[in-house]
Every structure is written in C-alpha cells, then in structure tokens.
Amino acid sequence: MDTSTNEGVKPYPPNEYIQTSHTLNRVSRKAVLHGTSNIVLGGKCIIHSGAMVRGDLKRAASGSTIAISTGRYCVVGEGTVLRPPYKTYKGTFSYYPVKLGDFVHIGSSSVLQATSVGSHIDIGRDCIIGRFVTVKDCVRICDGSVVAPYTTIPSGQVWAGNPAKKVGSLPETWAELHEARGRDYYGRFRPATLS
Template sequence: MFSYYPMKIGDHVTIGERSVVQAAQIGSYVQIGKDCVIGRFVIIKDCCKIEDNTVIPPNAVVPSFSVYRGSPGKVVDELPESIQEVMEAKTKDHYAKFIPNTETR
C-alpha cells in the first residue's frame, strides 16, 4: 500500500542544486545547500542552514537556529536571531531577478 504525505515548505526557503528532499516539513527562513539528502519524514524548524553535501537521516528533527553539516548531519554551529531578516532579503533579491522590469516597456 502506498501513502502520500504532502511536504510543507515555509516562506523564504532555498534548496541547492542536486539536493534530494523527502522531508515532511521545512520551516521558514531555511537554506539547504547543494548535493544534500534530506530523508523521509524529516522536520526542519524555522531559521536553519543545512550545509552542502549534508545527509539528514529519516525522522530527524532539525532545531531552529542551527547549522547542520556532515553525513550523518550534526549540529556544528548556531545562527543569530537576525538570520530571519538576512534570509528574507536574500530570497527577495534573488526572485526580483525573475520579475520583468515594467519601466523598459
């Protein structure tokens, strides 16, 4: 029998190239690096960074304001409380590149 569980992704989330994400939930203001593997039913809380080439095993919970690295991923650092504003500005700047400039028409 096959069960379908929808993935919930918050606001201002970036996912790097070639990453495989099978998480149940990704909070807001999360950065997932390149070539990462996020296992089934993982919960990533708000304001986290998963560095390049990190593997998060199934059913893990990544706490808020943490930086994960390695295989399997482990906490290696903490993020400042200002990370929310930094991530929001970064994602808005990135997506602004895809909005056509109406002044040149």
C-alpha cells in the first residue's frame, strides 16, 4: 500500500489487523515486532503488513530501555524496516534509540535507521534513511531516496536522489495539510463491516 497518498485507502478485513484498546494503534498480524516491550507507539499508529520493527536492538542495561518510540498518527508502510542505528564506541558495540514525532508517514519497502525524525514528515517508498540521520520537522523525502548516514535535514525541505539532497522547499501550510492527511488516512483505514 502506498502511504504517500490517501488515494485508494480501503477498509481492511477485520482479522487482518489488531487494534490496541487504549491507544487505538492498528498493527498488521503480518508485521513483525521484535522486542515489543522496547517499542512505544504514541497512539493511532498503523503498522502495515510485512513491516519489521526491531525493538530487540537496544542499548545495554546501563542505557535507555526504549529502542523505538513514535508519536501519534504514524504510518509504517508494507515491508518497511525500522531499526536503531549502531556504532562501536571505545571498543563497545551499541545501538541507539530511534524517536519519531507525530504524523510521520513512511512509504512501503523503506529502511530507516535515523536517530531522530521530527513531526509532519513524509518519507516515500523504497527509501533508505541511513544511520544517525536527523530529520527536523516538516520534511518530505521523495520515493527512492537514499539519505547518507549522519545527515541532518533541516525543516521545511524536500529531499530526493541517491545520494539525497535538497531539491525544493515545502509551503508554510505543510504541517496543517500533512496533519489533516494523516487523520484522514487513519479514519479511512478501518475494519470492513460484514454484510
């Protein structure tokens, strides 16, 4: 499913997704979440079929116990992989936590190893977001882009290419438009009613 647009959002078979009772997250039964105790979904998030969220890759006991956390209304596309970035520091191999803000849409078949992704973000399909990338608020990354490790993407920009670079700017109304789109997507992506 293409999460970069709300076109074609259809209700899903009732048995295909699990909806959490309090936070109303919708997680596909065909998604793989490793280390669920180390994953925090902010509420009204959608994890699509085939997505893999690696909460089992976390810092040792002395560090943070949360490997991946999201804000509200985040969408992880089909076949997308979210995993913490890693590095060796003073001879010790460590994973570092991933934090996503609100209204983050990640298209299908993308791989994300960023440390920080702001709010009102649209990451297209087939993207690779390298280790320790920082994405500020209100950013669009176009389909097929490869963002090099340790890159910082400033607010209000559009990035594309391999390697990805700035190709444009977003309108000042981006946050409001993207938020409305995220709420609409969540509202339309619901269990089908049986007739």
